[in-house]
Amino acid sequence: MVKVVCAIIEHNGNVLLTQRSSSMAQPLLWEFPGGKINAGESETDALIREIEEELNLLIVPHQRLTPVVHSYSSKTIELIPYTCELQSGEISLAEHMAYSWATIDELLNYSWCPADVPIVEEYIRLKRQV
Numbered sequence: 147m148v149k150v151v152c153a154i155i156e157h158n159g160n161v162l163l164t165q166r167s168s169s170m171a172q173p174l175l176w177e178f179p180g181g182k183i184n185a186g187e188s189e190t191d192a193l194i195r196e197i198e199e200e201l202n203l204l205i206v207p208h209q210r211l212t213p214v215v216h217s218y219s220s221k222t223i224e225l226i227p228y229t230c231e232l233q234s235g236e237i238s239l240a241e242h243m244a245y246s247w248a249t250i251d252e253l254l255n256y257s258w259c260p261a262d263v264p265i266v267e268e269y270i271r272l273k274r275q276v
């Protein structure tokens with residue numbers, strides 16, 4: 147199983163999501179940015195590295211939400227989400243086609259990678275409690 151970490155980056159009441167490009171797996175679907183954990187790397191180190199590489203942003207991971215195991219036709223992933231705070235940087239897309247800052251209420255309007263759907267739902271529940 148491939149372990150993938152993803153960042154729910156919060157800033158000014160919005161959340162950052164990114165659209166996968168047509169050449170990537172899950173083309174054109176929206177996701178929380180992140181990527182595969184390298185051997186010997188911690189989850190949070192992988193997350194910080196991926197967000198720097200993909201978006202040129204420095205983040206601070208906070209809360210680990212519930213991981214989701216999802217089988218695509220070619221592989222099974224464990225997607226591990228963290229809420230994160232934006233520390234610094236200006237977004238520069240290295241791989242993605244687009245990005246969007248969405249409010250909690252807008253999150254369900256996007257076409258998500260299937261593995262992300264339970265994560266989006268958990269995050270919305272969490273935010274509506276406070």
Ligand SMILES: Nc1nc2c([nH]c(=O)n2[C@H]2C[C@H](O)[C@@H](COP(=O)(O)OP(=O)(O)OP(=O)(O)O)O2)c(=O)[nH]1
Nearest residue numbers: 150152170171177178179180181182223259261262
């Ligand atoms: N980063 C990220 N990947 C996700 C999410 N949801 C989801 O299903 N994925 C999938 C897409 C990819 O198959 C895999 C992450 O791989 P990756 O983004 O690091 O690398 P990749 O495009 O080269 O993947 P691949 O072609 O080798 O499968 O997890 C998500 O929210 N964030």
